[in-house]
Amino acid sequence: MSSDAFSKLDASCSPPETDNVVCHCLQIRRSEIKTAASMRESATVRCVMKMTDAGTGCTACHSRIRQLLAEYARETKAASPQLEQA
Numbered sequence: 001m002s003s004d005a006f007s008k009l010d011a012s013c014s015p016p017e018t019d020n021v022v023c024h025c026l027q028i029r030r031s032e033i034k035t036a037a038s039m040r041e042s043a044t045v046r047c048v049m050k051m052t053d054a055g056t057g058c059t060a061c062h063s064r065i066r067q068l069l070a071e072y073a074r075e076t077k078a079a080s081p082q083l084e085q086a
């Protein structure tokens with residue numbers, strides 16, 4: 001197999017960018033939670049619950065929502081470092 005074939009095979013084995021379901025009870029996806037997080041500064045799980053209904057069932061997804069909010073906060077902080085200095 002040529003090295004080009006290996007690189008194509010390697011690329012096809014990469015995990016696709018997925019929009020996973022975070023809240024299985026309400027079928028709320030990662031992108032919906034990130035959109036909700038982007039609408040409020042310092043969004044909390046409670047904010048996400050009000051905005052998307054995620055987490056209003058069994059509550060098992062609260063830790064995943066919290067993790068996504070932290071991830072989103074890190075991403076936005078990294079994308080706008082000048083706000084940190086103000």
Ligand code: FES
Nearest residue numbers: 023025057058061
């Ligand atoms: S998994 Fe989100 S409320 Fe049950």
